[in-house]
Amino acid sequence: MPLDRERIVAAAIALADEGGLEAVSLRKVAAxxxxxxxxxxxxxxxxxxxxxxxxDEVHAEILPAEQPGDWREALRILAHRTRQAALRHxxxxxxxxxxxxxxxxxxxxxxxxxAALDGFADIDTVLRAVETVSSYLTGxxxxxxxNLRAERVTGLSxxxxxxxxxxxxxxxxxxxxxxxxxRAVHDGADVDAETSFATGLDWVLDxxxxxxxxxxxx
Numbered sequence: 001m002p003l004d005r006e007r008i009v010a011a012a013i014a015l016a017d018e019g020g021l022e023a024v025s026l027r028k029v030a031a032x033x034x035x036x037x038x039x040x041x042x043x044x045x046x047x048x049x050x051x052x053x054x055x056d057e058v059h060a061e062i063l064p065a066e067q068p069g070d071w072r073e074a075l076r077i078l079a080h081r082t083r084q085a086a087l088r089h090x091x092x093x094x095x096x097x098x099x100x101x102x103x104x105x106x107x108x109x110x111x112x113x114x115a116a117l118d119g120f121a122d123i124d125t126v127l128r129a130v131e132t133v134s135s136y137l138t139g140x141x142x143x144x145x146x147n148l149r150a151e152r153v154t155g156l157s158x159x160x161x162x163x164x165x166x167x168x169x170x171x172x173x174x175x176x177x178x179x180x181x182x183r184a185v186h187d188g189a190d191v192d193a194e195t196s197f198a199t200g201l202d203w204v205l206d207x208x209x210x211x212x213x214x215x216x217x218x
Contacts, residue, residue, distance in 0.1 A: 005034055005043050016054065016091040022105045024050065027157045055095050056103025061085045063108050067115065072205050074116035078109065079137055079201050086141045093145040097138040120212045136204045143192050 013033040015023045023057050030037040038127060062081045068074045100110065113133070117126040151157055156164060173182045191199070194212045 001042060003033065003039055004052065007033060007048070008040060008043055009057050012050055013054050013057060020052070021091045021094055024054075026050065028186075051095060054104065054125060055101055056105045058085050058089050058092055059101060059103070059105035059109050061088070063105065067112055067166055068130065071116040071120060072209070075113065075133055075205060076201060078112060078116075079133065080198075082137055083141055083144075083197055086145060087148075090145050090148065093142045096141060097135075125211060129211060132208065133201075133204055136200060140197050140200055140206070144197070146189070147193070180194065 003167070008029060011029050012024050015028055015032060024047070026040050026044065027037045029050070030040050044053070046143065062078065062085050064077050064081060068077060086096070101107070110130075112124060113130045117129055121129070147158065152162070154161065164173075172178065
């Protein structure tokens with residue numbers, strides 16, 4: 001079967017899904033496709049270009065089929081779809097943030113975010129709002145993926161890690177040096193990752209709504 005960019009990117013994504021970004025190189029992709037490495041250079045110049053194409057391909061999974069009319073719902077759907085894509089492709093967390101994705105799918109996702117807020121505020125406010133939501137997504141997703149990776153590396157689930165760390169944490173809290181942390185440990189609700197993500201997202205969207213409803217400065 002002849003090579004093309006689509007096959008190369010699909011093979012690279014499969015490798016990354018199996019072993020992370022460190023499992024991806026032009027040589028390994030070529031081996032997956034039963035091709036010589038030099039053949040790939042006719043389609044991909046560098047590994048960074050390959051990463052960019054992989055990210056753009058995953059962005060096709062993020063864009064919903066239809067754009068909701070309500071701006072909050074539109075941004076909420078995009079946020080949850082981004083998280084779901086990152087859970088399917090955990091390597092995506094390492095490539096979120098930074099410079100904008102300029103592939104067609106990445107630009108379509110950015111267009112959907114901006115379009116959701118179009119007409120609700122001046123363009124600078126819209127840009128800051130989209131950046132704020134995106135920053136929350138990046139941080140929350142990276143934190144969740146870091147916890148998943150820790151489980152895989154240590155072999156301990158969250159509950160098992162908490163039990164193993166319990167004696168040390170109890171001794172530290174008993175010193176009286178961490179009263180706020182003690183209250184959080186003893187009285188705070190333990191929620192799952194999806195609930196935590198959704199709650200934080202709603203708070204960020206509340207903050208965006210406050211900016212959108214604020215009257216312009218005189």
